[in-house]
Amino acid sequence: MPSYNVAPLSRLIEQFERLPGIGHKSAQRLAYYVLGLSKEGAANFANAILEAHEKIHYCKVCCNLTDQELCPVCRDKDRDPSIICVVEDPRDVIALERTHEFNATYHVLHGAISPLNGVGPEQLCIKELLARIGNSEVQEVIMATNPTVEGEATAMYISRLLKPLGVKVTRLAYGIPVGGDLEYADEVTLSRAIEGRSEI
Numbered sequence: 001m002p003s004y005n006v007a008p009l010s011r012l013i014e015q016f017e018r019l020p021g022i023g024h025k026s027a028q029r030l031a032y033y034v035l036g037l038s039k040e041g042a043a044n045f046a047n048a049i050l051e052a053h054e055k056i057h058y059c060k061v062c063c064n065l066t067d068q069e070l071c072p073v074c075r076d077k078d079r080d081p082s083i084i085c086v087v088e089d090p091r092d093v094i095a096l097e098r099t100h101e102f103n104a105t106y107h108v109l110h111g112a113i114s115p116l117n118g119v120g121p122e123q124l125c126i127k128e129l130l131a132r133i134g135n136s137e138v139q140e141v142i143m144a145t146n147p148t149v150e151g152e153a154t155a156m157y158i159s160r161l162l163k164p165l166g167v168k169v170t171r172l173a174y175g176i177p178v179g180g181d182l183e184y185a186d187e188v189t190l191s192r193a194i195e196g197r198s199e200i
């Protein structure tokens with residue numbers, strides 16, 4: 001049997017296969033697509049990866065991703081710095097910003113406490129959050145970590161650290177999705193929805 005294995009192609013497929021949600025078939029398809037690019041297209045693709053790696057780092061204040069010293073939210077003078085919304089992931093900031101309801105600032109933890117996956121508080125941007133509380137006018141911290149076991153544990157852990165500092169700590173109300181059906185909501189969602197009820 002002749003071997004059809006072309007080493008550089010196999011390496012390319014292997015790299016794509018490491019990406020989240022990409023199986024072998026998809027990795028193959030992407031690798032062949034990249035192979036079909038012009039030399040310039042391939043260079044642009046490779047450079048975009050390198051440039052993102054080189055230029056993107058954590059915002060000095062909120063640990064969100066940025067290519068400057070401060071992220072766009074921390075640069076925005078119209079934001080209310082007395083409220084900080086704590087999220088697990090930079091993508092959560094984008095999701096909350098889409099609501100256009102929120103004029104406060106954020107703090108990105110870059111994960112949640114998860115002993116099973118070996119993630120402890122020291123691996124998250126928690127000390128940066130405490131530093132912000134220590135030297136500014138922060139009045140409220142909204143814990144907007146995910147409604148998962150890890151997200152809840154992280155919210156509890158941080159709120160215990162913050163309360164002695166005299167700052168109000170709140171938790172996002174989680175509820176029934178719009179268009180959802182009460183009957184199909186799980187117990188955690190239902191009990192959080194009841195807890196987070198508001199007057200109409």
Ligand SMILES: [Zn+2]
Nearest residue numbers: 059062071074
């Ligand atoms: Zn920032």
